[in-house]
Amino acid sequence: MLIRPAKCVRGEIALPGDKSISHRAAIIAAMAEGESRIDNFATSADCAATLECLRELGVSIRQKAATVWVDGVGKSGFGVSDKPLDCGNSGTTMRLMAGVLAGQNFDSVLTGDDSLQRRPMGRIMEPLSKMGAEIESANGRAPIKIHGVNPLGSISYELPVASAQIKSCILLAGLNGNGETTVIEPIPTRDHTERMLRWFGVDVREASIGDTGKRICLSGDTRLTAADMTVPSDISAAAFFLIAACCLEDSDITVRNVGLNSTRGAVIDILRRFGADIRFENQGEQNNEPVGDVRVIAGLTARTEPLIKGDVIANLIDELPILAILGTQLEKGLEVRDAAELRVKETDRIAAIVENLRRMGAEAEEFEDGFKVRKSKLTGARVESFGDHRIAMAFAVAGLLADKGETEIIGAECVDVSFPGFFETLQDAVVYE
Ligand code: S3P
Numbered sequence: 001m002l003i004r005p006a007k008c009v010r011g012e013i014a015l016p017g018d019k020s021i022s023h024r025a026a027i028i029a030a031m032a033e034g035e036s037r038i039d040n041f042a043t044s045a046d047c048a049a050t051l052e053c054l055r056e057l058g059v060s061i062r063q064k065a066a067t068v069w070v071d072g073v074g075k076s077g078f079g080v081s082d083k084p085l086d087c088g089n090s091g092t093t094m095r096l097m098a099g100v101l102a103g104q105n106f107d108s109v110l111t112g113d114d115s116l117q118r119r120p121m122g123r124i125m126e127p128l129s130k131m132g133a134e135i136e137s138a139n140g141r142a143p144i145k146i147h148g149v150n151p152l153g154s155i156s157y158e159l160p161v162a163s164a165q166i167k168s169c170i171l172l173a174g175l176n177g178n179g180e181t182t183v184i185e186p187i188p189t190r191d192h193t194e195r196m197l198r199w200f201g202v203d204v205r206e207a208s209i210g211d212t213g214k215r216i217c218l219s220g221d222t223r224l225t226a227a228d229m230t231v232p233s234d235i236s237a238a239a240f241f242l243i244a245a246c247c248l249e250d251s252d253i254t255v256r257n258v259g260l261n262s263t264r265g266a267v268i269d270i271l272r273r274f275g276a277d278i279r280f281e282n283q284g285e286q287n288n289e290p291v292g293d294v295r296v297i298a299g300l301t302a303r304t305e306p307l308i309k310g311d312v313i314a315n316l317i318d319e320l321p322i323l324a325i326l327g328t329q330l331e332k333g334l335e336v337r338d339a340a341e342l343r344v345k346e347t348d349r350i351a352a353i354v355e356n357l358r359r360m361g362a363e364a365e366e367f368e369d370g371f372k373v374r375k376s377k378l379t380g381a382r383v384e385s386f387g388d389h390r391i392a393m394a395f396a397v398a399g400l401l402a403d404k405g406e407t408e409i410i411g412a413e414c415v416d417v418s419f420p421g422f423f424e425t426l427q428d429a430v431v432y433e
Contacts, residue, residue, distance in 0.1 A: 001392075001396070001408070001409040001412035001423060002406050002407070002408055002409075003380075003396050003399025003400060003406065003407040003408075003409065004380075004399070004400075004406055004432060005380070005399070005400060005401070005402045005403065005404060005405070005432075006244075006248060006400040006401075006430045006431065006432055007248065007249075007250065007431050007432055007433050008245075008248040008249060008250040008251040008252075008298065008430075008431050009241060009244045009245050009248055009251045009253050009400075009426075009429040009430055009431070010250075010251060010252055010253060010429060010431055011253060011254075011428070011429055012253070012254045012255075012256065013238075013241055013253055013254070013255045013256075013425060013428075013429055014233070014256060014425070015233040015234055015237045015238055015241075015255060015258070015419075015425070016040075016042050016043045016044060016066075016233065016234055016237060016418075016419055016420070016421075017040040017041050017042040017043070017066060017231035017232070017233060017234065018042065018192075018231050018232050018233065018234040018235070018236075018259045019042045019044050019046055019047060019092070019234055019236070019237075019418050020092065020164070020190060020192050020264075021042075021192050021196070021231045021232065021259065021289065022038070022041050022042035022044070022047040022050075022231050023042075023046070023047055023050050023090075023092045023093060023096060024096070024168070024192050024193050024196045025038045025041065025068075025196060025229055025231060026038065026041070026047065026050050026051055026054060026061075026068065026070060027050060027054065027096055027097070027100060027172065028172075028193075028196050028197060028200050028224065029070035029072055029200070029226065029227075030054045030057075030059045030061075030070055030072055030073060030078075030100075031072060031073075031074065031075040031100065031172070031175065031200075031224050032072035032074070032075075032200050032224035032225055032226045032227070033072050033074050033223060033224065033225060033226060034071075034072055034225060034226030035069055035070065035071045035072065035226055036069070036070050036072060036226040036227055036228060036229070037067065037068075037069050037228040037229075038067065038068045038069075038070065038228070038229055038230075038231060039066065039067050039228075039229070039230040039231065040066050040067075040230050040231040040232070040233070040257075041063070041066050041067065041068040041231055042231065042234065042418075043066060043419075043420050043421070044416070044417060044418045044419065044420065045088060045089065045090075045416045045417050045418075045420070046088065046089060046090035046092065046093060046417055046418060047090075048088075049086065049087050049088035049089075049090045049093045050087075050090065050092075050093045050096075050097070051063070051068065052086065053085040053086070053087065053093060053097055053110075054070070056081040056083070056085055057073075057078040057079055057080075057081055057085070057108075058073060058078055058079030059071065059072070059073055059078070072224070072226055074223075074224075075103070075175045075176055075223070075224060076103060076104060076105070076150050076176050078100070078101075078104050080106040080107070080108070081108060084109040084110070084111045084143060085097065085108060085109065085110050085111070086111055086112065087110055087111065087112040087116060087142075088112055088113055088116070088417075089112065089113050089115055089116055089346060089387075089414075089417050090112065090116070090417075091116060091119055091165060091345075091346075092165055093112075094110050094112055094116060094121070094142060094144075095121075095123075095124050095165040095166065095168070095169045096165065096168050096169055096172060097110060098110060098121075098124050098125075098128060098135075098144065098146060098169055099124070099128065099168065099169035099170060099171070099172035099173040100172050100173070101146045101148050102128045102131060102133035102135075102146055102148055102149070102152060102173045102176075103133075103148060103149070103150050103151070103152050103172075103173050103175065103176025103177070104148040104150060104176075105148055105149070105150045106148055107145065107146065107147050107148065108145070108146050108148065109143050109144070109145050109146070110142060110143065110144050110146065111142050111143035111144075112142050115346050115347065115387055115388075116142055117141055117142045117143070118141065119141070119142075119344055119345075120140055120141070120344055121137060121140050121141055121142055121144055122140030123160070123161055123163065123166050124165070124166055124169045124170075125137065125140060125144065127155065127157045127166070127169070127170050127173075128146070128169070128170075128173060130153070130155050130157065131152040131153050131154070131155055131170075131173055131174075131177065131181075132149045132152050132153040133146055133147060133148060133149055133152060133173070134146075134147035134149075135147070150176055151176055151177060151178040151220060152173055152174075152176050152177045152178065152220075153177065153178060153179075154174060154177035154178055154179035154180055154181045154220060155170075155177075155181060155182070156181075156182035156183075156184070157170055157182070157183055157184065158183075158184040158185075158186065159183065159184065159185050159186065159189075161341065162185065162186070162187035162188075162189050162311075162313075162314035162341075163189060163314075163341075164189035164190040164191075164192070164193070164314075167183050167185055167189060167193065167216070168192075168193040170183050171183060171193055171194070171197065171204075171216065171218060172193070174218050174220060175197075175202070175218065175220060175222065175224070176220060177219075177220035178220055179219070179220060179221075180217055180218070180219050180220075181217065181218055181219075181220065182215060182216065182217045183215075183216045183217075184209065184213065184214070184215050184216075185213060185214050185216065186209075186210075186212070186213045187212060187213070187311045187314050188212055188213075188214060188263055188311070188314065188315070189263065189314045189315075190261065190263045190264055190315075191261070191263050192261065192263075192289070194206070194216060195261075195287075195288040195289055196287075196288070197218065197224075198288055199227050199229060199287050199288050200224040200225060200226075200227050201222075201223070201224060201225045201227075202218055202222050202224060203218065203219065203222065204216060204217070204218050205217045205218070212311055227287070229286070229287035230286050230287065232257055232258060232259035232260075232286055232289055232291040233255065233256065233257050233258045233259065234258075234259065234418070234419075235258050235259050235260070235261075235264050235265065235267070235268075236264070236318040236319060236390075236418070237393075237418065237419050237422075238255045238258050238294060239267050239318075239319045239322050240322050240393045240394065240396070240397050240422075240426075241253055241255060241296075241425075241426075241429065242255070242267070242268075242271065242276075242278070242294065242296050243271070243322050243323070243325065243326050243397060244397045244400055244401070244429075245296040245297070245298060246271055246274075246276045246296060246298065246299065246300050246326070247298075247300070247326065247329045247401055248298060248400065248401065249298050249299075250298055250431075251296070251297070251298040252295070252296070252297050252298065253295070253296055253429060254281075254293055254294070254295040254296075255293065255294045255295075256293050257282075257286075257291050257292070257293065258291065258292065258293070258294050259289055259290070259291055260280065260283070260290040260291055260292050260294075261289055261290055262290075263315055264315065265315070266312050266315035266316045266319075267316055267319040267323070268294070270308065270312075270316070270323070271296075271300075271326075273302065273304050274300045274301075274302050274304050274326075274330060275299065275300050275301030275302030275304070276296065276299070276300055277296065277297040277298075277299055278294060278295070278296050279294070279295040279296075279297075280292045280293070280294060280295075281293040281294075281295060300329070300330065303331050303332060304332070305332065306327070306330060306332040306333050306334045306335055307335045307337070308323070308334070308335070308336050308337075309335075309336070309337035309338040309339075309370070310338055313336070313338050313339050313341075314341075317339070317341060317342070317345075318390060320336055320339055320342060320349065320353075321349055321352075321353055321390045321391055321393075321394035322390070322393070322394045322397060323336070324336070324353045324357065324364075324371060324373055324394065325357075325394050325395070325397050325398045325401065327373035327374075327375075328357065328362045328373055328374075328375060328376045328378055328398070328401070329375065329401060330375060331375055332375070333363075333372065333373050333374040333375050334372070334373050335370065335371070335372040335373075336370040336371055336372075337367065337369055337370040338369055338370065339369055339370045340368060340369040340370075342370075345388065345390075346387065346388040346389065346390070346417070347386035347387060347388040347391065348386075349388065349390070349391065350366055350367070350370065350371055351366065352384070352386045352388060352391045353371055353391070353394070354366040354371055355384070356381075356383040356384065356391070356395050356398070357373060357376075357398075359381040359382065359383050360378045360379055360380070360381045360383065360395075360398055360402065360407070361376060361377065361378060361379040361381070362374070362376035362378055363376050364376075377403045378398055378401055378402040378403060379402055379403060379404060379405045380399060380402045380404065380405025380406040380407040380408075381405065381407060381408075382407075382408045382410065383395045383398075383407060383408070383409055383410070384409075384410045384411060385409055385410060385411035385412055385414050386411070387411055387414050388414060389414045389415050389416070389417040389418045389419065390418070392409055392411065392412050392414055392415050393415055393419065393422055395407065395409055396409060396412070396422070396423065396426060400426075400430065
């Protein structure tokens with residue numbers, strides 16, 4: 001994929017449905033009783049992997065464009081699959097499905113592509129084992145074999161890593177628990193599972209702990225009732241366009257019906273801190289999720305201190321690659337710390353960001369838990385996606401921001417993992433000299 005430097009981005013942009021919410025919608029609808037209709041379901045390969053796993057487990061699913069009908073089998077009504085369940089590139093599929101399968105009375109195997117087979121699964125194996133499921137894997141990596149048990153024991157578990165995937169895995173397993181399951185999260189993470197479970201009638205209770213922490217409880221003595229919903233557009237996909245618009249003079253774009261859940265919204269707060277002109281319009285709520293149109297007009301006017309670290313990282317984790325590109329345009333650059341989780345995403349994103357930025361002539365430094373980028377002129381170069389969709393999309397935006405030269409992205413097709421049509425959408429929005 002070749003990207004030329006651009007003058008600005010303009011117009012109205014339609015984005016795919018939110019990936020995190022779509023996974024949850026499909027899985028929770030499958031655990032419900034009755035048929036649920038999901039509109040604006042993500043077109044991503046990751047969410048297609050979730051649908052395929054559910055079908056393998058006996059769930060009847062119809063799809064027409066971005067509308068999906070899921071005929072729920074009930075929370076413990078899945079059927080055994082005669083082959084390993086292929087989660088593709090999707091960590092969310094594997095970790096959430098593990099929670100569902102731990103509470104079924106049969107054995108299952110979850111596997112995925114080379115990238116997914118390198119990612120840590122011990123983080124879900126530990127709590128699920130504590131609940132009574134037997135899980136086998138070599139070195140805590142996929143393929144993982146789950147010996148399901150129904151009912152599971154119920155646990156109270158404090159998350160050792162700020163991860164919505166671990167939290168969601170335990171809560172989904174807890175639906176088949178024999179009592180109250182509690183997850184304690186010292187650092188808040190995206191709360192789509194809690195909101196979605198409530199939408200399907202589950203009583204999910206929350207209490208604050210300290211300044212930021214939360215205790216989340218649900219009872220295994222619950223049923224899920226089918227519900228219809230519309231998935232908001234993905235704020236993590238929007239971030240690429242919002243940041244391009246902030247950086248390219250004369251830009252003015254509007255993204256419709258974006259998910260504005262505050263556990264995902266830190267990217268907007270940070271852009272505003274740097275002086276971005278971001279306006280919310282038509283705000284409302286859609287199946288327990290806040291939504292609205294987001295308009296961005298070019299410009300970053302504030303000389304804000306450039307350090308991002310601490311609890312906010314979990315809220316921004318998927319936006320850090322594109323924020324690194326933003327850093328090259330900021331007077332004081334950008335430094336990100338406390339983000340070691342980036343090393344266990346679809347690729348080692350810290351290494352990938354720094355390597356590609358240097359290839360484009362930027363000054364970038366790598367730390368074990370983050371990176372530092374100085375204000376730099378970017379020059380078109382040959383960069384790698386490293387098979388990671390967010391790296392490919394971030395460096396497409398870097399190519400637009402370059403002072404001169406074309407940027408060639410090797411392995412750009414991996415954008416399909418979260419955003420098929422990304423390059424076409426970008427092309428439609430871009431204005432050249
Ligand atoms: C996700 C949670 C995050 C995020 C991923 C999607 C989710 O992962 O990076 O893209 O849908 O729960 P972690 O929970 O592992 O941080």
